[in-house]
Amino acid sequence: MWLLVPAVSALLLVAYFLFPQEVPESVPVSSFDLNEAESPQQTETPPTVEPIQISPVVDVKGAVAHPGVYELSPEARIQDLIQAAGGFLPEADSRAINLAMKLQDEMSVYVPAVGEEILLPESPHSAAATGDTMVNLNTAAEAELTSLPGIGPSKAAAIITYRTDHGNFKTIDELKEVTGIGDKTFEQLKDAITVK
Template sequence: MAEFVERWRVPIALVLIVAIIAGLAVLYVRWPRGPTSSTVRSLLTTDAGNQTPFPIVRTPEPRQSSLKVYVTGEVAHPGVYSFRAGERVEDALKAAGGATADADLTRLNLAQRLEDEGYIFVPRLATTPLPTGGSVPVSPAQNSRVNLNTASLAELDALPGIGATYAQRIVDYRTKNGPYQRIQDLVDKKLIPQSTFDKIKDLIDVR
């Protein structure tokens, strides 16, 4: 056996080498190749002829932020409402349920544009009663003052320096103890400080 291997070793090695070379040749022929220069030129020509334009990206317009406006006074539903830029006082009154029958709209500019953090107070219509017998007529200036014994929370809240907290105190005291006798009661009963009273003393009365 050893003599056989020694005798045929060289031919067997040559056969193996030829087989390996043949296998490599087959792989080379069948191995996928990259595109030729003619193929590349063809692709470029086709793309250039059928070029699709890039899509146009439109930047959306910035959304207008809403405006917050406090509407109070002679309206059906006082409160803070949201509006779009460009809306007007008339729109604010509609959002608050409309003006009451006692509202004096002649003192408002219904066409004025709203501003963020705005404040709209709808005043009450001042009426002057007709004098009868020995009664003394009430002047419009006096009658336009806020009556502490009948004013609503919204009317009191609209007074300078009062706000919702002091307005609630004034109404609660009136409900529990009866009508005020004089405007100074607000300070004497410790419902509001003297500094706040000084701001509103010419805007209030008791009737």
């Protein structure tokens, strides 16, 4: 009999470990869903703000069918302006114009005739001295650039290429970064150029 008590105790211990009692389902500490933890600001993409694009109003003169002022789309280029103006006249020197240049508001584009030279006045009392006819590095065509002292066709082409690749000139001093234009050339023409 005295052996029966330890045997029953041992059986109860084995049964306890082999057949665990049913434990009531645990209640989660919080029924808060982790997906709900993210705030709407974190999951929603903020709306993108589109930059305001201005339709440039541009004046075109010279050897085009219909000179005048035109308003074009924000992405328009000089080629689009020439088309809007009815195209080049037969005498137009189309090589003097960079047709790929993007238009800017208040820009003035002059299309020269073949053989036409655009010269800046040399008198200190002329309009050039007051800045009225200074050559704008950001809008000047090849013919205008070659009218500058020390600028031939190859340097004019280099200026246009630089402007196309790097965007508009911010200051006239940036002209010295163009291949072939050093301090000496810059000193010759700095009073005749501007950036707008």
